[in-house]
Amino acid sequence: MSESVRLVCPAGRKYVELWGGYALVALGAVVAVSGSGHWASIVLGAILILGGAAAAFDGHRIKAPVLEVSEDEFRYERGSYVVRVPFNEIGSYYVLPGRIRSLGLCDHTGRPKRFPSLKSRRTSRTYLPLTGMTNPAKVESFMAVAGIPPRKRSLTV
Template structure:
């Protein structure tokens, strides 16, 4: 990789898509239900239809607000961008990485000595955390491929150095 190349990993946005599409479907269903209930003069649809449309509009609004994490390496700098939250680390200050499993995958970075780096909290709830949150659909294999492409090795968690059997 040359110095001016940009390598980027955009995390899958499954929840964002599902909230946008589900909200649109609910909003259309609520509007259609209200219109049909007014035509047929049915009181239940007149009450429930606008409620379903409002819930659909709220889902669209909430899905639109979801920020998708992006990992980038460009000009000797590693960047993690999620909306207005940006972490910039000089590439030389990263020694290795590890991926935390779970419902929402997370990326941990270590300094060249092997100590985990601390990052300010994304949501502002805690003072710091030792990882950067990704999305639930982000596979470990994609993160491994991205890190291999930029030249960051995985963290060796073995207690004893040497050969593996």
């Protein structure tokens, strides 16, 4: 593979908080301006603007998971949490179903690889969390372009 392949998982909560926050800011501005200068409408508008700004700020802080495969490594990034695995150590993958989907990587013998926890806890996990809006078909096509076979079709299992 000569170029890197990249997949950004959609984060639904991010978009809801951004659009909801911007809508509250706009609604607050309309309420404050159209209230004919009454102190209650100005206070309500200010509260709506502050709440909307807080929601939009929180939406901007949410980091979506990014999967990237280059010539020599597989990389998973979610905020400041980064996992790098040499490409030649990956034998297959599997996608865990559920409300929040996850991606598991296996070595060439079919054993799941272990990764450190996301929150710097002492436990480790065998999967990398994606988002609930991530389509498993997109993950499968991404891994196919990267050249990593699914676990059920790997040569060693």
